Amino acid sequence: MLKYSRQREFIRNYLNTHRTHPTAETVYLDMKQEFPNISLGTVYRNLKCLTDLGEILRISSDSGPDRYDGCTAPHYHFTCTKCGRLSDIDINPKIRLDEMAEESFAGTITGHSAHFFGLCPECNKQ
Numbered sequence: 001m002l003k004y005s006r007q008r009e010f011i012r013n014y015l016n017t018h019r020t021h022p023t024a025e026t027v028y029l030d031m032k033q034e035f036p037n038i039s040l041g042t043v044y045r046n047l048k049c050l051t052d053l054g055e056i057l058r059i060s061s062d063s064g065p066d067r068y069d070g071c072t073a074p075h076y077h078f079t080c081t082k083c084g085r086l087s088d089i090d091i092n093p094k095i096r097l098d099e100m101a102e103e104s105f106a107g108t109i110t111g112h113s114a115h116f117f118g119l120c121p122e123c124n125k126q
Contacts, residue, residue: 002053007035008046015056015070021077021086023065059086059115074111080120089116 011027022030028043047068050056057069059077067086069077074093079086102109 002049005046007031007038007042008049010034011043011046012050012055012070015050015068018070019088021059021067021069023067025065027068061086076114076116078116078118078120080123081117082119082123082126085120085122087120 010031014027014030015022020026024040024044024047027047028038028040031038031043047056047058051058051068054072057072059067059069061067061079064084071088076089076091076093077086078089097112098109101112
């Protein structure tokens with residue numbers, strides 16, 4: 001059993017209330033207000049622990065640092081190729097997609113992720 005940590009609880013609550021998909025650095029800077037002596041390493045360790053426990057999602061990017069999401073329910077993401085904004089796309093995840101993939105794959109499919117790219121509404125206006 002994992003020992004309780006106020007810092008880990010803060011990160012979990014922070015990610016559950018911020019839909020901005022923050023980076024570890026953003027979490028760290030916001031946490032310093034509550035925990036002035038916290039280190040960036042402690043934030044990274046707690047983010048890894050929460051990710052390993054399945055309590056948060058880590059979203060990797062080819063063009064920048066990893067981002068974190070407190071919503072672990074199946075959902076899709078969108079990244080703006082101009083400004084880099086990462087946001088949720090509110091559409092129903094296609095569970096049938098898992099079944100279709102399994103029909104053409106000899107292994108076992110346990111889930112999927114989809115990530116959409118393009119221009120966000122603000123960049124699209126420019």
